[in-house]
Amino acid sequence: MSDGDPRIPLRVAPAAVVLYLGALALFLLNKLVVRPAVLSRDAPRWAEVFVLSMPNAVEAILGTLVLAGLLVVLKLRRGGALAAVPDLALHGLATVLAAAYVVTQELNWHRLGGQNVYDPWDLAASTAGLLLALGFLVRFGVVVPEERSK
Numbered sequence: 001m002s003d004g005d006p007r008i009p010l011r012v013a014p015a016a017v018v019l020y021l022g023a024l025a026l027f028l029l030n031k032l033v034v035r036p037a038v039l040s041r042d043a044p045r046w047a048e049v050f051v052l053s054m055p056n057a058v059e060a061i062l063g064t065l066v067l068a069g070l071l072v073v074l075k076l077r078r079g080g081a082l083a084a085v086p087d088l089a090l091h092g093l094a095t096v097l098a099a100a101y102v103v104t105q106e107l108n109w110h111r112l113g114g115q116n117v118y119d120p121w122d123l124a125a126s127t128a129g130l131l132l133a134l135g136f137l138v139r140f141g142v143v144v145p146e147e148r149s150k
Contacts, residue, residue: 006077015140027058053125060129068094072143091137102126
């Protein structure tokens with residue numbers, strides 16, 4: 001498979017689907033229900049920090065999963081220099097690329113994600129999301145050829 005095979009049937013690992021959809025659902029629940037409820041009351045400071053920083057964790061999770069998926073699909077479909085690279089290394093690379101984006105955004109080095117105000121809790125949430133995504137990738141992977149999934 002060193003040249004890659006564009007005909008290899010691929011599937012997304014079930015755990016990656018659960019993490020991705022779960023993160024999206026958590027984001028929507030937070031944005032539409034939890035955050036408005038917490039911010040409209042005299043909630044404890046930790047609750048405010050959680051609802052305001054949690055989207056950063058979700059952004060890190062989704063970005064890492066998408067980048068890992070793209071890299072593994074590129075490896076399996078195109079081969080080339082990527083053919084010899086283990087999936088684990090690609091998962092690590094995806095995490096580093098996602099980290100570069102979310103951390104530089106939090107540090108206000110760019111405005112690609114919109115206006116951002118530096119908050120150490122947002123940086124901590126981004127780091128937690130990156131680590132969670134990497135843990136899932138190491139344990140479950142993101143994209144697998146159908147032939148290996150049977």
